[in-house]
Amino acid sequence: xxxxxxxxxxxxxxxxxxxxxxxxxxxxxxxxxxxxxxxxxxxxxxxxxxxxxxxxxxxxxxxxxxxxxxxxxxxxxxxxxxxxxxxxxxxxxxxxxxxxxxxxxxxxxxxxxxxxxxxxxxxxxxxxxxxxxxxxxxxxxxxxxxxxxxxxxxxxxxxxxxxxxxxxxxxxxxxxxxxxxxxxxxxxxxxxxxxxxxxxxxxxxxxxxxxxxxxxxxxxxxxxxxxxxxxxxxxxxxxxxxxxxxxxxxxxxxxxxxxxxxxxxxxxxxxxxxxxxxxxxxxxxxxxxxxxxxxxxxxxxxxxxxxxxxxxxxxxxxxxxxxxxx
Amino acid sequence: xxxxxxxxxxxxxxxxxxxxxxxxxxxxxxxxxxxxxxxxxxxxxxxxxxxxxxxxxxxxxxxxxxxxxxxxxxxxxxxxxxxxxxxxxxxxxxxxxxxxxxxxxxxxxxxxxxxxxxxxxxxxxxxxxxxxxxxxxxxxxxxxxxxxxxxxxxxxxxxxxxxxxxxxxxxxxxxxxxxxxxxxxxxxxxxxxxxxxxxxxxxxxxxxxxxxxxxxxxxxxxxxxxxxxxxxxxxxxxxxxxxxxxxxxxxxxxxxxxxxxxxxxxxxxxxxxxxxxxxxxxxxxxxxxxxxxxxxxxxxxxxxxxxxxxxxxxxxxxxxxxxxxxxxxxxxxxxxxxxxxxxxxxxxxxxxxxxxxxxxxxx
Ligand SMILES: Nc1ncnc2c1ncn2[C@@H]1O[C@H](COP(=O)(O)OP(=O)(O)OP(=O)(O)O)[C@@H](O)[C@H]1O
Ligand SMILES: Nc1ncnc2c1ncn2[C@@H]1O[C@H](COP(=O)(O)OP(=O)(O)OP(=O)(O)O)[C@@H](O)[C@H]1O
Ligand code: SF4
Ligand SMILES: [Mg+2]
Ligand SMILES: [Mg+2]
Numbered sequence: 001x002x003x004x005x006x007x008x009x010x011x012x013x014x015x016x017x018x019x020x021x022x023x024x025x026x027x028x029x030x031x032x033x034x035x036x037x038x039x040x041x042x043x044x045x046x047x048x049x050x051x052x053x054x055x056x057x058x059x060x061x062x063x064x065x066x067x068x069x070x071x072x073x074x075x076x077x078x079x080x081x082x083x084x085x086x087x088x089x090x091x092x093x094x095x096x097x098x099x100x101x102x103x104x105x106x107x108x109x110x111x112x113x114x115x116x117x118x119x120x121x122x123x124x125x126x127x128x129x130x131x132x133x134x135x136x137x138x139x140x141x142x143x144x145x146x147x148x149x150x151x152x153x154x155x156x157x158x159x160x161x162x163x164x165x166x167x168x169x170x171x172x173x174x175x176x177x178x179x180x181x182x183x184x185x186x187x188x189x190x191x192x193x194x195x196x197x198x199x200x201x202x203x204x205x206x207x208x209x210x211x212x213x214x215x216x217x218x219x220x221x222x223x224x225x226x227x228x229x230x231x232x233x234x235x236x237x238x239x240x241x242x243x244x245x246x247x248x249x250x251x252x253x254x255x256x257x258x259x260x261x262x263x264x265x266x267x268x269x270x271x272x273x274x275x276x277x278x279x280x281x282x283x284x285x286x287x288x289x290x291x292x293x294x295x296x297x298x299x300x301x302x303x304x305x306x307x308x309x310x311x312x313x314x315x316x317x318x319x320x321x322x323x324x325x326x
Numbered sequence: 327x328x329x330x331x332x333x334x335x336x337x338x339x340x341x342x343x344x345x346x347x348x349x350x351x352x353x354x355x356x357x358x359x360x361x362x363x364x365x366x367x368x369x370x371x372x373x374x375x376x377x378x379x380x381x382x383x384x385x386x387x388x389x390x391x392x393x394x395x396x397x398x399x400x401x402x403x404x405x406x407x408x409x410x411x412x413x414x415x416x417x418x419x420x421x422x423x424x425x426x427x428x429x430x431x432x433x434x435x436x437x438x439x440x441x442x443x444x445x446x447x448x449x450x451x452x453x454x455x456x457x458x459x460x461x462x463x464x465x466x467x468x469x470x471x472x473x474x475x476x477x478x479x480x481x482x483x484x485x486x487x488x489x490x491x492x493x494x495x496x497x498x499x500x501x502x503x504x505x506x507x508x509x510x511x512x513x514x515x516x517x518x519x520x521x522x523x524x525x526x527x528x529x530x531x532x533x534x535x536x537x538x539x540x541x542x543x544x545x546x547x548x549x550x551x552x553x554x555x556x557x558x559x560x561x562x563x564x565x566x567x568x569x570x571x572x573x574x575x576x577x578x579x580x581x582x583x584x585x586x587x588x589x590x591x592x593x594x595x596x597x598x599x600x601x602x603x604x605x606x607x608x609x610x611x612x613x614x615x616x617x618x619x620x621x622x623x624x625x626x627x628x629x630x631x632x633x634x635x636x637x638x639x640x641x642x643x644x645x646x647x648x649x650x651x652x653x654x655x656x657x658x659x660x661x662x663x664x665x666x667x668x669x670x671x672x673x674x675x676x677x678x679x680x681x682x683x684x685x686x687x688x689x
Pocket of ligand 3: 581582583619620621622623625626627628629632637649650651652653
């Protein structure tokens with residue numbers, strides 16, 4: 001497949017006074033052109049650090065990003081100059097964040113901010129950039145865009161601000177959009193609008209999307225392929241239909257079982273006992289072993305590699321596929 | 327309170343109203359309007375029952391919860407706990423009554439005093455209500471920790487030494503300390519990861535069975551609510567738009583807003599991915615709620631009458647009330663597709679997961 005982004009052996013560590021935080025610890029994945037890859041996992045597992053590492057936005061120090069390669073197109077972005085990286089960001093590679101209020105500047109109108117983003121990456125005149133900004137706001141379905149463009153962020157609802165962020169991120173026609181929890185702060189009816197908007201824009205503009213979320217429901221709605229992350233590692237990778245129909249990693253199985261659902265009646269929710277390990281004190285073997293009902297001695301000692309278990313389906317578990325003990 | 331027959335509701339809320347004044351100016355504060363946070367809300371909760379209160383951000387759920395516990399004064403309306411009007415109580419009686427009505431908050435971080443040990447946190451409500459002596463309170467603290475799945479030695483630690491899920495367990499233990507009958511759970515799992523959320527939901531259900539508790543369970547997540555509630559009340563901009571037993575509400579939602587909320591939940595099943603009918607627009611400001619039916623600006627079925635006349639909460643079936651002029655004649659919503667995932671490989675794997683877990687934990 002034609003991969004737009006290819007990440008090999010990414011490690012991002014933070015040196016803190018409480019020890020070395022291995023936030024992302026040797027992950028590899030790729031994002032094909034025009035497709036949506038979902039990165040899912042619980043709080044603190046390293047999703048945001050992964051996206052910031054790809055964008056080149058990890059603060060250093062304390063952060064240190066290492067990888068065999070992070071290929072975007074055919075270029076290894078880790079080997080670009082700071083200037084070339086800045087050009088890439090917001091241009092061909094763009095990102096939207098979870099909290100739209102903190103990433104929009106409160107003292108400038110949304111129009112000024114979009115225009116600035118456009119001018120930073122193109123040779124347009126300010127007038128043409130403003131026309132383009134209005135066009136972008138219309139694209140993300142902001143009603144009366146020509147008027148709302150002069151609003152300040154605080155005069156807009158949360159859903160509208162998130163749409164402004166999307167408009168800004170898309171204004172330079174990125175080939176890759178990284179969306180870090182783009183709907184988590186929003187109400188469900190607004191979340192549905194934003195997810196629908198993203199899918200629609202992807203169909204029309206053909207960009208690739210890496211969407212980051214802790215919500216497997218969101219993944220099921222929008223992703224083509226899924227990466228399940230646990231404690232800094234990818235534990236399962238599969239086509240979205242395979243992941244939900246035939247989950248292989250015990251963590252994925254437990255996670256799917258613990259989601260309350262409106263379409264399935266269950267007396268009791270499944271639970272995964274215990275809590276996520278701290279990134280400065282990771283278990284030696286499989287990082288899920290302390291919580292895994294299938295764990296044995298090998299699991300506790302040796303970290304399982306990510307291996308093929310079916311075509312296009314990888315899992316990092318010694319025991320997969322797990323079956324009922326007879 | 328022993329004069330109440332046992333099948334009488336634990337809680338009766340009638341015509342509850344809360345308006346907040348919106349002021350401007352620092353020196354001469356001028357009231358420039360009212361936020362109608364809660365408008366004429368009525369419901370009952372029976373003993374051992376869970377009523378869920380759901381709706382989007384800002385619709386008035388937390389305010390309703392606080393009014394019930396009298397953590398703030400209502401603008402109008404009545405709250406009766408086991409038949410007694412709370413507004414009539416003097417300070418002392420109110421304090422005594424509070425022993426039986428507790429609250430668990432969304433944010434397990436902010437709601438525990440960081441300078442107190444867990445043991446002190448758990449003894450506090452007993453001290454306030456003058457129950458027992460130091461030794462018996464300490465013993466009760468250890469017992470409570472066990473009840474919520476923590477260890478007795480955790481009593482000596484401070485809140486920051488616990489994870490989010492553990493802190494929420496401490497919050498639950500504190501609420502249970504003085505043997506309450508009603509607990510207002512204000513989004514108790516919203517801030518938690520799903521795997522931890524499931525632990526807490528199961529714990530709340532176990533405690534309810536064990537102690538016959540009644541819950542007002544506030545949430546914005548209709549999926550969690552389906553799991554934990556007996557009846558569900560849906561709020562929009564300060565008003566109840568629908569209230570029904572769980573089965574009716576999920577099988578046959580009658581209000582267009584309830585239908586839209588159910589349709590909007592992302593379902594963790596990619597085979598159910600369909601083009602949904604989506605609610606357009608944003609939630610209007612409660613500062614200037616729309617005229618007539620407050621939902622008419624977003625309702626796909628709105629007609630002229632909707633913006634002119636406010637719909638009453640009318641009975642659709644016994645125990646099922648709906649505030650929509652046209653619910654009798656609206657097209658039935660597309661019934662939720664039943665997931666195929668309940669069967670097949672995933673179900674087998676989950677069964678294996680549960681079996682392996684059961685084999686490890688001694689019963
Ligand atoms: N600047 C930093 N210094 C030290 N540790 C950091 C830093 N940034 C992130 N971390 C740590 O790296 C780990 C992964 O964090 P990350 O933000 O990627 O999690 P996440 O999966 O995005 O979680 P969430 O769902 O809560 O957003 C966390 O344990 C976090 O504390
Ligand atoms: N002390 C206050 N002063 C003024 N307005 C208030 C106050 N408390 C709440 N409000 C307003 O009342 C409305 C209802 O708020 P409430 O906190 O009850 O909503 P909620 O349904 O709990 O929302 P969320 O899901 O965000 O917690 C909101 O518009 C809010 O801004
Ligand atoms: S009353 Fe009218 S606007 Fe309100 S929900 Fe019913 S049909 Fe829609
Ligand atoms: Mg994050
Ligand atoms: Mg609230």
